[in-house]
Amino acid sequence: MSVSSCIREFENPSSEFSPMPFWFWNDELSEKEISRQIFEFHEKGVDGFVIHPRIGLPESIGYMSGSWLHYVEFAVTEAGKLGMHVILYDEAMYPSGSCHGEVVRCNPQFASKCLEMRESPDHAPDENLVMQIERDGKPYYLFECFSGGTIRGVHFGEDDGEPGAPRSADLLNFDAVACFIRLTHEKYYQALKKYFGNTIIGIFTDEPMICGRGPAKIPWTTGFSQVLQDSGFPAEDLYDLFVKKDPEKSRRVQKAYDRLIRQRLQDSFYRQIAEWCRAHGIAFLGHPQKSTDIELLKNFDIPCQDIVWRYVAPGNGSGVAGPHSTMAKCASDSARHRNKRRNGNECFGCCGHEDDPYAFTREDMKWYLDWLFVRGCNLIVPHAFFYSLRGKRKEERPPDVGMNSAFWPEYHRISDYIKRCCAINTDSVNVTDIAVLCGEDDLPYRAAKELYESQIEFNYLEYGLLSRCDISDGTCRIAGNRYKILVVDGCRDEEAGPFFARFLDRGGMVIDSEKCGDLIRVLSENSDTVIDLDRRRDLRITHIRKYDTDILFCVNEGEEPVDTVIREKVTAVLDAERGTVTGFHQKEYPLHLAARESLHLILEK
Numbered sequence: 001m002s003v004s005s006c007i008r009e010f011e012n013p014s015s016e017f018s019p020m021p022f023w024f025w026n027d028e029l030s031e032k033e034i035s036r037q038i039f040e041f042h043e044k045g046v047d048g049f050v051i052h053p054r055i056g057l058p059e060s061i062g063y064m065s066g067s068w069l070h071y072v073e074f075a076v077t078e079a080g081k082l083g084m085h086v087i088l089y090d091e092a093m094y095p096s097g098s099c100h101g102e103v104v105r106c107n108p109q110f111a112s113k114c115l116e117m118r119e120s121p122d123h124a125p126d127e128n129l130v131m132q133i134e135r136d137g138k139p140y141y142l143f144e145c146f147s148g149g150t151i152r153g154v155h156f157g158e159d160d161g162e163p164g165a166p167r168s169a170d171l172l173n174f175d176a177v178a179c180f181i182r183l184t185h186e187k188y189y190q191a192l193k194k195y196f197g198n199t200i201i202g203i204f205t206d207e208p209m210i211c212g213r214g215p216a217k218i219p220w221t222t223g224f225s226q227v228l229q230d231s232g233f234p235a236e237d238l239y240d241l242f243v244k245k246d247p248e249k250s251r252r253v254q255k256a257y258d259r260l261i262r263q264r265l266q267d268s269f270y271r272q273i274a275e276w277c278r279a280h281g282i283a284f285l286g287h288p289q290k291s292t293d294i295e296l297l298k299n300f301d302i303p304c305q306d307i308v309w310r311y312v313a314p315g316n317g318s319g320v321a322g323p324h325s326t327m328a329k330c331a332s333d334s335a336r337h338r339n340k341r342r343n344g345n346e347c348f349g350c351c352g353h354e355d356d357p358y359a360f361t362r363e364d365m366k367w368y369l370d371w372l373f374v375r376g377c378n379l380i381v382p383h384a385f386f387y388s389l390r391g392k393r394k395e396e397r398p399p400d401v402g403m404n405s406a407f408w409p410e411y412h413r414i415s416d417y418i419k420r421c422c423a424i425n426t427d428s429v430n431v432t433d434i435a436v437l438c439g440e441d442d443l444p445y446r447a448a449k450e451l452y453e454s455q456i457e458f459n460y461l462e463y464g465l466l467s468r469c470d471i472s473d474g475t476c477r478i479a480g481n482r483y484k485i486l487v488v489d490g491c492r493d494e495e496a497g498p499f500f501a502r503f504l505d506r507g508g509m510v511i512d513s514e515k516c517g518d519l520i521r522v523l524s525e526n527s528d529t530v531i532d533l534d535r536r537r538d539l540r541i542t543h544i545r546k547y548d549t550d551i552l553f554c555v556n557e558g559e560e561p562v563d564t565v566i567r568e569k570v571t572a573v574l575d576a577e578r579g580t581v582t583g584f585h586q587k588e589y590p591l592h593l594a595a596r597e598s599l600h601l602i603l604e605k
Contacts, residue, residue: 003571003602006424006549007581010574010600013419017426018047019380020087021402022346026056026154027388029071037387038078040403045415048085050204050381051075053092056393057154063092063100064184069191076192080199087202087285090184090273092154092166094206095213095289097269099183100153101166103176106183110176112168112210114147114217117242130225133236135243142238144220149212160213168212171269172221172261181276189280197281202302204381205286206346208269210261218242219261221268231260262296262440274299285344285379291327294462295440297334302379304344305331307368310351314367314596319557320452326443326460332376333460339479341426344379345372348401360399362407362414363596366577367557369418370598374540374555378425380418413577420576424553424600428546432457435476435483437491439463444489447513454520455541461486463493474507489513536562539593550603556593564591566601574600 023037041049051072053063061067076086092100104111115130121141123129128144150165157164170176185203192200210219218241228235237253244250277284278301285302287293291311297303311324319325328345335343347368353359369380385402386393394400402408436447438460451458459481469478476483486503488510500510511519538558544551551574556562570589573582576598589601 003547003549003605005547006551006602007572007574009423010420010576011579011581013416013423015047015083015085015419017378017419017422018045018085019382019415019418020048020050020085021046021382022052022089022384023049023402024052024054024384024386024396025071026054026386026393026396027390028058029061029387031071031074033387034071034075035078037403038075038082038084041385042082042084044408044411045419046402046411047083047415048079048087048201049385050087050089052089052384053154054384054387055093055152055154055156055159055396056388056390057092059155063154064102064187069187072188073192076195076199080195084199085201086195086199087204088188088200089204089206091151091206093152095151095168095209096205096286097171097177097180097208098151098166098169098212099180101151102183103169103179104167106179107176109222110169110173110179112147112149112170112212113172113220113222114145114211115220115238115241116143116145116218117141117239118143128222130220131235131238133239135236135239140239144222147211147214147217147219149209149214149217151212165213168209170221171208171210172219172224172264174268174272177269177272181273185273185276185280200282202283202285203273203277205273205284207287207289207306208265209289210265221264224264227260227264233257233260259440266296266299270296270299274301277301287331287346290441291324292330292443293441294330294334294438294443294460295464297331298338301340302342302344303331303334303340304346304379304381306346306349307351307372308346308349308383310354312368312371313351314364314557315559319371320449321445323443323445325445326448328372328375328377329448329460330443332378336376336429336459336481337461337465337479342379343377344381345377346381346383347372349383350397352399358399360401360405362410365401365407365414366417367596369421370555370596371557373421373425374542374553374598376425376430376542378422380422416579417577420574420579421553424544424546424551424576428544428551429480430457430459431543431545431550432459433482433484434458434487435461435481435485436487436489437461437463437493437496439491439493442491444491444513447487447489447516450516450520452540453537454524455536455539456520456523457541457543458487459483463491463496466496466499469499471503471506471508474509476503476508483508485509485511485519487511487513487516487519489516536564538562539564548605550605552601552603553598554591554593554601555598556595559595561595562591562593565589566591569604570601571604572602574602576600
């Protein structure tokens with residue numbers, strides 16, 4: 001494979017790389033309207049979709065009812081005729097895990113649970129005393145209780161705080177999750193098995209919440225006290241989850257407790273569903289609740305994250321600062337280090353402007369897309385295309401970024417742009433010597449910000465993956481990635497000491513983020529790998545190697561033009577927005593990017 005292969009794929013990207021939008025089914029359904037909308041998607045280069053039941057669906061079409069499954073099968077059949085793909089969505093509406101409350105209706109004991117501490121042993125009949133502990137000579141009683149959590153349903157009257165909101169299920173309970181799979185995944189398979197693995201390519205799970213939506217609670221499940229005991233977690237430390245007299249101890253206890261909860265959730269929920277999906281020939285994809293939950297992505301075939309509520313947005317620096325600024329690399333780096341071919345993002349949800357939630361422009365969409373692509377994303381899941389905007393439906397998570405958007409007439413340009421960039425990012429590696437170490441749910445961003453703004457490539461590497469790394473010749477190697485420098489930025493793991501010692505002994509470098517500025521100066525002065533260019537704060541560059549071809553993807557995330565020089569020999573310039581390929585044969589490339597502009601540069605081998 002060669003440069004010509006990259007260019008051919010760029011010029012004619014496969015429909016595999018199409019955007020896969022959430023398609024909100026939120027009104028009366030008809031075969032005629034479903035068919036019309038699918039054909040319109042296809043005409044605009046949108047070659048797939050996620051069928052997403054959404055609030056506004058009439059009660060006459062119950063979730064997973066015969067009527068619902070009829071319309072789903074019709075949509076899948078129509079998509080198959082056009083060579084399109086479909087991803088099923090596993091809930092009505094979200095967070096995932098309850099089958100619209102049906103899991104709890106099957107067994108009330110499957111409702112989500114929490115742990116509560118009281119000074120009295122008195123409790124309701126449906127509450128169970130877990131244990132009694134003493135602190136300062138005073139007894140405290142810990143109870144297993146129902147959390148009272150709900151999900152957002154699909155019929156009017158079932159939203160947050162409304163009496164009809166469906167009960168959330170106990171995702172830490174293996175039997176409750178098995179019930180969820182029977183009620184959702186198995187029913188889909190029985191109705192649609194002939195489409196599994198061809199037209200239907202995956203099932204999407206959406207930010208499962210252990211206690212459901214509602215006031216924050218401490219998660220629990222029946223029998224979890226035995227898990228604590230087996231792990232060596234001192235039962236009396238549960239007190240420190242509730243009373244934070246010693247903040248440092250409470251922090252340590254919370255961290256240890258959260259780790260055990262994540263391990264349980266990994267086994268009870270994510271792994272069960274992943275194994276079911278693989279056994280039925282489709283991908284398991286979706287995202288956990290937090291932007292930084294990188295360890296919870298390990299069981300996904302296509303790990304994803306979720307840009308929402310303008311937590312990341314153009315013009316305010318949030319793209320490189322704060323925990324949400326890490327979410328794109330959370331998914332892409334999880335995929336890189338676990339040999340997953342695709343990673344995605346459910347993007348654009350509630351990303352209209354604060355003063356006008358409907359003000360989401362094509363230029364804003366381009367900024368978000370480039371923000372994702374330069375960080376390694378290669379599957380775009382737009383949130384959302386609305387089946388209907390009738391009545392108050394148009395108020396639910398505006399704006400529509402599909403058929404009802406102002407830029408729908410030119411959407412083919414957007415679809416083609418997405419396909420070209422996703423194609424380049426797939427089956428490639430990003431070239432970097434630097435890994436920023438991160439925890440299970442903690443991706444530091446201070447050092448990352450400095451590296452981004454200095455155009456220096458890096459990846460997040462989980463402490464939990466160090467045991468899978470090989471060390472030789474001063475290099476830490478994992479899944480085709482090779483790191484000579486490990487950056488420690490606040491997030492630390494005491495168990496990593498022996499690994500660091502071996503890495504240092506064999507010529508590697510471990511540095512603290514406080515020394516990151518010194519590292520950047522040295523790399524900038526002695527670059528012998530990718531580029532040597534002036535510092536430009538809003539310029540982002542990723543170095544991609546695909547089919548033995550070296551490509552720089554250059555993005556201007558700012559609102560002012562960027563002018564600099566790439567001191568490498570560029571042989572071709574690829575403009576993914578316009579679909580053009582231009583030859584270039586000089587020793588240096590004068591890079592000019594207008595605000596929110598991007599280019600792919602092919603380097604001489």
